[in-house]
C-alpha cells in the first residue's frame with residue numbers, strides 16, 4: 172500500500188502477524204462460544220499494540236489514528252470481533268487523551284497502554300441511541316462527589332473493562348451544557364452489568380447493559396474537571412473513533428475477498444475453476460475495487476485527524492459510511508461466491524457477513540453519518556459564497 176511511512180508499515184506488519192498467527196486459528200472457536208479471547212488480548216498487550224494511539228508521555232507508542240486504523244484493519248481481516256475488541260479501547264480512551272486532566276491521564280493512560288486496563292465508552296441508552304443528547308442518566312453533585320443513577324445500553328467491552336467513560340446529565344435545564352463525562356471504575360459501589368447481549372456478530376467481545384444505582388464517584392473523576400462539556404467531548408471522540416470502525420469494515424471486506432478468491436480458484440464446476448467464469452470474475456473485480464476505494468477513504472480520514480484538519484468530522488463520517496456499506500456488500504458477495512457452502516457455519520465466510528452488519532450501525536448509524544456529512548457540507552458551503560453570482564435568481568418578473 173503506497174503512501175505509508177516506515178512506522179505505519181511497522182504497526183501494520185506487526186498486527187498482520189498477530190492476526191494470522193494468533194487470531195485466525197481461534198476466530199471460529201470464540202465466535203461459537205461467545206467468549207472474550209483473553210489469550211489474544213495478552214498477545215496484543217505483549218506486542219505493544221494496546222498503546223499504539225496513546226501519547227509517549229503517558230506510556231504509549233505515540234502513534235496516530237492512522238496507525239491505530241492499520242492495526243484494526245489487519246486484525247479484522249482475520250476476525251471482525253477481535254478488530255472491535257481492540258478498537259473499542261481507543262473509543263474509550265480518546266476522551267481522556269482529548270479532554271482529561273493531567274492527573275486523569277497519568278492515572279489511566281499508562282495502564283490502558285500496557286493492556287492492564289480495558290476501557291469502554293458508555294454513551295447510548297435504551298431511549299437515547301442516535302439522539303445521543305437525550306440522555307436520562309443523571310449525575311447530581313454532592314460535596315466532593317457526584318451521585319450517578321441510570322442505565323447504559325450497547326456498551327462494548329462491558330464486563331471485561333476495568334474503566335468506563337460514562338456520560339450523564341449534570342445540568343438538565345441547559346441545552347448546551349447538559350452533559351458531562353465521568354471516569355468510572357468497575358469496582359465502584361452501585362455499578363453493575365445488568366445484561367450481556369446475545370449477538371449476531373462480533374461475538375467474542377461482550378456488549379452489555381450497565382446499571383448505575385446511587386453510584387458515588389469522586390469529583391476528580393469528572394472528565395476534564397469542568398462540567399457541561401460532555402456532549403462536545405462525546406462528539407469529538409466519535410469523530411476520531413469512526414475511522415476505526417471504518418478500518419474494521421475494510422479489514423472484514425478484505426478478509427472476505429481473500430477467502431473468496433482462494434475458493435474461486437479451487438472450486439470446480441462444469442469442468443473448470445469457477446474463477447474462470449466471467450460472472451464470478453465480475454463479482455471479484457467489483458469487490459476488489461470497492462475495498463480499495465474504502466481503504467483510501469479510511470486512510471485519508473485518519474490522516475486528516477492526525478493533522479487536525481478542520482474537515483475531519485465529514486471525512487470520518489464519509490469513511491465510516493462508505494466502508495461499512497462496502498463491508499456489507501463485499502462480505503455478502505463473498506458468501507455468494509462460496510454458494511451453498513458459504514451459508515454453512517462449517518465454512519469461515521458467513522461470519523464475515525455477520526460481523527460486518529454492526530459496522531453500519533454502531534458509533535452512529537449510517538443514517539446519522541449522512542446527517543453529519545450533510546451538516547458539514549452546509550457549513551463548508553460558507554466558503555463557496557463566490558459561486559452565488561453564477562447561479563441565476565428568479566425574480567417576480569423574470570431572472571436576475
Ligand code: CAA
Pocket residue numbers: 259262292294295300301302303304325326327328347402403406407409410484532533534535536539542543
Ligand atoms: N465536534 C465538536 N462539537 C460538536 C460536534 C463535533 N463533531 N458535533 C456537534 N457538536 C456540538 C455542536 O457544535 C453543538 O454545540 P453548540 O450548541 O455550542 O453549537 C452541540 O454539539 C450540539 O450539536 P448538534 O445540534 O449537531 O446535536 P444534535 O443533537 O443535533 O446531534 C448527532 C447530532 C450527529 C445526530 C449526534 O447526536 C450523533 O452523533 N448521534 C449518534 C451517536 C452515536 O454515534 N452513538 C454511538 C455511541 S458508541 C457505540 O456505538 C457503542 C459502542 O460501544 C461501540
